[in-house]
Amino acid sequence: MVATGLLVASLFTLVLGTPTARNLKLHESREEIPAGFSLSGAASPDTTLKLRLALVQSNFAELEDKLYDVSTPSSANYGQHLSKEEVEQLVAPSAESVNAVNAWLTENGLTAQTISPAGDWLAFEVPVSKANELFDADFSVFTHDESGLKAVRTLAYSIPAELQGHLDLVHPTITFPNPNSHLPVVRSPVKPVQNLTSRAVPASCASTITPACLQALYGIPTTKATQSSNKLAVSGFIDQFANSADLKTFLGKFRTDISSSTTFTLQTLDGGSNSQSSSQAGVEANLDIQYTVGLASAVPTIFISVGDDFQDGDLEGFLDIINFLLNESAPPQVLTTSYGQNENTISAKLANQLCNAYAQLGARGTSILFASGDGGVSGSQSSSCSKFVPTFPSGCPFMTSVGATQGINPETAADFSSGGFSNVFARPSYQSTAVSSYLTALGSTNSGKFNTSGRAFPDIATQGVDFEIVVSGRTEGVDGTSCASPTLAAIISLLNDRLIAAGKSPLGFLNPFLYSAAGTAALTDITSGSNPGCNTNGFPAKAGWDPVTGLGTPNFAKLLTAVGL
Ligand SMILES: *[C@@H]1O[C@H](CO)[C@@H](O)[C@H](O)[C@H]1NC(C)=O
Ligand SMILES: *[C@@H]1O[C@H](CO)[C@@H](O)[C@H](O)[C@H]1NC(C)=O
Ligand SMILES: *[C@@H]1O[C@H](CO)[C@@H](O)[C@H](O)[C@H]1NC(C)=O
Numbered sequence: 417m418v419a420t421g422l423l424v425a426s427l428f429t430l431v432l433g434t435p436t437a438r439n440l441k442l443h444e445s446r447e448e449i450p451a452g453f454s455l456s457g458a459a460s461p462d463t464t465l466k467l468r469l470a471l472v473q474s475n476f477a478e479l480e481d482k483l484y485d486v487s488t489p490s491s492a493n494y495g496q497h498l499s500k501e502e503v504e505q506l507v508a509p510s511a512e513s514v515n516a517v518n519a520w521l522t523e524n525g526l527t528a529q530t531i532s533p534a535g536d537w538l539a540f541e542v543p544v545s546k547a548n549e550l551f552d553a554d555f556s557v558f559t560h561d562e563s564g565l566k567a568v569r570t571l572a573y574s575i576p577a578e579l580q581g582h583l584d585l586v587h588p589t590i591t592f593p594n595p596n597s598h599l600p601v602v603r604s605p606v607k608p609v610q611n612l613t614s615r616a617v618p619a620s621c622a623s624t625i626t627p628a629c630l631q632a633l634y635g636i637p638t639t640k641a642t643q644s645s646n647k648l649a650v651s652g653f654i655d656q657f658a659n660s661a662d663l664k665t666f667l668g669k670f671r672t673d674i675s676s677s678t679t680f681t682l683q684t685l686d687g688g689s690n691s692q693s694s695s696q697a698g699v700e701a702n703l704d705i706q707y708t709v710g711l712a713s714a715v716p717t718i719f720i721s722v723g724d725d726f727q728d729g730d731l732e733g734f735l736d737i738i739n740f741l742l743n744e745s746a747p748p749q750v751l752t753t754s755y756g757q758n759e760n761t762i763s764a765k766l767a768n769q770l771c772n773a774y775a776q777l778g779a780r781g782t783s784i785l786f787a788s789g790d791g792g793v794s795g796s797q798s799s800s801c802s803k804f805v806p807t808f809p810s811g812c813p814f815m816t817s818v819g820a821t822q823g824i825n826p827e828t829a830a831d832f833s834s835g836g837f838s839n840v841f842a843r844p845s846y847q848s849t850a851v852s853s854y855l856t857a858l859g860s861t862n863s864g865k866f867n868t869s870g871r872a873f874p875d876i877a878t879q880g881v882d883f884e885i886v887v888s889g890r891t892e893g894v895d896g897t898s899c900a901s902p903t904l905a906a907i908i909s910l911l912n913d914r915l916i917a918a919g920k921s922p923l924g925f926l927n928p929f930l931y932s933a934a935g936t937a938a939l940t941d942i943t944s945g946s947n948p949g950c951n952t953n954g955f956p957a958k959a960g961w962d963p964v965t966g967l968g969t970p971n972f973a974k975l976l977t978a979v980g981l
Contacts, residue, residue, distance in 0.1 A: 440574035442574050443580075446590045448571075454559055457557055460544065466539065468588075469539075469540075470585045473536050473584075474506070474508055482502075483778055489934065503534070513582035528540040534742070555569065568727075572590065591729070591762045622825075624893065626883075640713045645746070647750075648749070649752070650720065651751065651754075652688070658721075659888075684723065685740045686722050688720075699885070703883065703885045703902065704898070712907075730755060734753075750912065752904070754901050758806070761808075767809075771813070782925075786816070787900060788819045790833075791805070793947055795949075803865050810874060814925065816926045818966075819873075819874035819897055819965050822879065823881075829957040831948060834897065835872075835874050837866045843872060846928045847961070850961035854963070855868060861955075865950065872961075873966070875931075878904050879899065879900065879903065880898075914981050915979060918981060942964075942968050
């Protein structure tokens with residue numbers, strides 16, 4: 417019976433296997449629809465899909481070596497960041513890959529546009545019917561139950577055998593969008609505080625954080641930066657607009673020592689804009705711009721508003737902002753982003769491509785900071801789970817993940833601060849000693865709930881609870897690792913200002929420095945608190961690195977010493 421069954425099955429395969437010139441091979445698939453989405457039916461055959469192709473990069477391994485070489489303080493080449501051309505040469509696809517993909521495009525009557533400076537990303541539009549045929553896919557409409565967001569995706573796709581080794585991925589296919597990009601949690605409006613000028617940490621900082629609190633707590637200088645070549649960029653997504661009038665009100669209230677007209681410049685891509693209508697002021701965008709401009713005294717600050725001229729979801733924007741900056745001859749020395757999503761919603765190939773893009777920008781000398789997420793061990797936002805949910809891009813080893821703390825005397829971990837271990841990216845050597853020590857101290861706690869070999873995050877933390885911000889003219893308090901990333905960005909930018917003034921290189925990719933003995937000594941270790949989630953108490957903060965507050969919080973004076981100033 418079994419033998420007959422097999423024979424029938426294989427005859428069937430012979431009959432159904434259409435003998436075409438192109439032999440399609442399964443390339444990526446996901447076993448199930450991600451939690452929160454359901455299948456609504458087949459996509460209309462004539463719906464236009466904006467697809468992207470990532471070509472295999474020719475020499476990423478060398479780019480990675482160079483990234484570490486220029487970012488590790490003990491290296492002879494520390495600070496010798498790569499030029500635009502040097503980075504492009506290492507990641508540009510080989511001529512064979514370009515030819516193979518172009519031949520395939522031509523054969524199918526398609527014209528693609530190059531969307532990255534190294535030529536490793538292409539974009540083209542096709543109707544669903546054609547996409548299904550090209551990739552042996554089943555593009556369908558999936559609905560996000562909570563938000564109603566609809567996305568056209570496929571659970572599997574194939575590529576022609578002759579493109580294997582040349583074409584790395586097709587997007588959007590098995591990666592789902594993220595309707596819940598993490599945003600700061602808005603607390604009830606708080607009372608206005610008195611103007612703070614003292615360098616001692618004011619008692620009010622125990623309940624309400626202002627720029628003066630952060631200046632006092634971390635020793636952030638109030639003197640103006642002097643270097644015009646030094647730039648701090650703030651990412652803006654999902655129509656979050658940074659409002660200039662609110663910034664002016666904020667500075668007038670909380671930075672009375674600088675001109676309240678101090679402002680930021682705007683760059684846009686993908687059809688982005690920055691509406692100044694008061695009602696459209698974004699909580700996230702205002703928080704990010706108020707705590708960068710408000711702390712990084714006189715550092716030129718840029719708000720980069722990424723529109724949504726792509727298929728859907730934020731990940732195209734995540735990619736585009738990096739390729740946009742890689743195309744600049746002098747990209748900003750610091751980029752802070754307070755958006756992210758759960759790692760398990762993204763294909764491993766796409767996660768790797770985005771992570772490689774951070775390595776490229778890091779090699780150019782940019783410090784890339786992301787908020788670690790606000791759901792403790794349950795992911796970017798609190799949700800039910802049996803195993804811990806790492807966030808993206810915090811699991812990427814080539815960026816700096818920023819967690820949150822709260823309170824003074826002692827400063828303790830904020831309970832929402834996401835942290836943990838990637839399931840996609842292996843642990844980089846710069847953190848192996850610090851993380852091993854933690855795992856030893858942790859013992860069997862949470863055993864089986866996380867991947868002990870993964871890249872561990874966050875790397876560092878700052879305050880993240882009850883930050884006073886101004887939105888639509890009103891002062892309110894917000895919480896989140898979204899508060900922490902811009903705070904750290906301001907501190908790193910002020911360090912870069914001093915470094916550049918002294919004729920030295922900016923810090924660039926921070927982690928090899930942060931985890932070095934000198935870097936760790938410049939941080940205040942946070943040893944209490946934890947990040948509960950998934951029906952557990954989460955990870956406890958402990959002496960040394962921990963997956964709630966990383967290595968600890970910054971101390972400006974000690975950081976100056978650590979960078980040799
Ligand atoms: C890079 O910038 C140049 C102009 O500065 C522009 O012409 C080109 O299209 C950009 N390339 C990409 C891939 O965005
Ligand atoms: C705080 O500073 C603002 C602007 O300088 C001023 O208008 C206000 O009166 C001050 N408030 C207090 C309580 O000193
Ligand atoms: C654990 O992480 C490694 C990367 O360090 C990855 O290769 C492996 O697949 C992960 N395991 C699980 C179960 O996700």
